[in-house]
Amino acid sequence: MGNADNLEIIGSNSHAEGWVFFLSLLGIIPLAERLGWATEQLAFYTGPTVGGLLNATFGNATELIISMYAMKHGMLRVVQQSLLGSILSNMLLVLGCAFLCGGIVHPNKEQVFNKSNAVMSSGLLLMAVMGLLFPAVLHFTHTELHYGKSELALSRFSSCIMLIAYGAYLYFQLTSQKNSYSPITEVGYGDGIYTLNRANLSFFFSLSVLVETLLHEASLDDGSSDDEESPAISKCESIIWLSILTLIISVLSEYLVNTIEGASLALNIPLAFISVILLPIVGNAAEHASAIMFAVKDKLDISLGVAIGSSTQISMFGIPFCVVVAWIIGRPLDLNFQLFETATLFMTVLVVAFMLQEGTSNYFKGLMLLFCYLIVGASFYVHLDPESIQDKP
Numbered sequence: 001m002g003n004a005d006n007l008e009i010i011g012s013n014s015h016a017e018g019w020v021f022f023l024s025l026l027g028i029i030p031l032a033e034r035l036g037w038a039t040e041q042l043a044f045y046t047g048p049t050v051g052g053l054l055n056a057t058f059g060n061a062t063e064l065i066i067s068m069y070a071m072k073h074g075m076l077r078v079v080q081q082s083l084l085g086s087i088l089s090n091m092l093l094v095l096g097c098a099f100l101c102g103g104i105v106h107p108n109k110e111q112v113f114n115k116s117n118a119v120m121s122s123g124l125l126l127m128a129v130m131g132l133l134f135p136a137v138l139h140f141t142h143t144e145l146h147y148g149k150s151e152l153a154l155s156r157f158s159s160c161i162m163l164i165a166y167g168a169y170l171y172f173q174l175t176s177q178k179n180s181y182s183p184i185t186e187v188g189y190g191d192g193i194y195t196l197n198r199a200n201l202s203f204f205f206s207l208s209v210l211v212e213t214l215l216h217e218a219s220l221d222d223g224s225s226d227d228e229e230s231p232a233i234s235k236c237e238s239i240i241w242l243s244i245l246t247l248i249i250s251v252l253s254e255y256l257v258n259t260i261e262g263a264s265l266a267l268n269i270p271l272a273f274i275s276v277i278l279l280p281i282v283g284n285a286a287e288h289a290s291a292i293m294f295a296v297k298d299k300l301d302i303s304l305g306v307a308i309g310s311s312t313q314i315s316m317f318g319i320p321f322c323v324v325v326a327w328i329i330g331r332p333l334d335l336n337f338q339l340f341e342t343a344t345l346f347m348t349v350l351v352v353a354f355m356l357q358e359g360t361s362n363y364f365k366g367l368m369l370l371f372c373y374l375i376v377g378a379s380f381y382v383h384l385d386p387e388s389i390q391d392k393p
Helices: 002-046 048-072 076-105 115-140 150-175 203-218 235-258 260-267 271-283 285-296 300-329 339-356 363-381
Strands: none
Touching (some): 002 235, 002 260, 002 271, 002 285, 048 076, 048 300, 076 285, 076 300, 076 339, 076 363, 115 150, 115 300, 235 260, 235 271, 260 271, 271 285, 271 363, 285 300, 300 339
């Protein structure tokens, strides 16, 4: 009788957590739309380059908060899978929807974007795949020099190298090749402020760049704009709303992480599917809404910066940063995301790289990216982690 009572209590708790998860999921959706709107308002004052930077910065802050919260509670697989899912969601779902909606709204013209920056981002993403691939291969081929230690040591070393490479990439952007990375739809901005490569700065670094840019913009006299629209709120109000909305989304994201296991039981959905597909869709809701909004307005450079920039940020900064933080707090988080997940990322990067090599987009490219995401989602719906690597409660 006691066992039956315990099962009933567990079932009711799981049912309650399922509702909390579902309601938190719904609550973030309108907040994400407003976050995109506030970012667009601020883009009137900062230009599209910094506008894209803002989208990725505030969106990726949510992912990092979710990861830190999960890591603190020892949910290392949730950290790995949610970060991986964030990359997949940005590259396939967000970019695919942007291409599709932009192509439908502008059927008689071929939308274009800065190809050189897309190629550079693709190279960084392939480097991230290399960083994740070698620890997984080392583990599954049983060729570690010190079993159980070499894989973790390699992951920590590779994470440090990836962070250094990303820092060098930022320096390269801001010094050596400024003019090469300015949006192709912009002309006449010779002071270098708009040549910051949208959305590809790390979270902490980008905040300082943003402040400096806003101060510089305030001192400019030109006040001219290519858009006929005018902002609905002031620059300071836009920044305040961005901060408030991001904070609320982060709080709701904590509820999502806290109830993820109960929701998996209540909804009868694999934990891997929730971590890789559902959680990143919520975490990337801001980027999703903003990328579509800008693509519809034929500002594809910002949409690309948001989607690919966020993926680059997470892969080259977010993931290695989490590994280093876990190292500091004594958690054995490594870059071995398992062969299934690593293979999924590798194929995704290849597909997107081929889509971007021409520097043009249309609705059919968006449709293909969405179909690829459906295949990825179906794959994780039937995927189950081995018990040996599942998070222990």
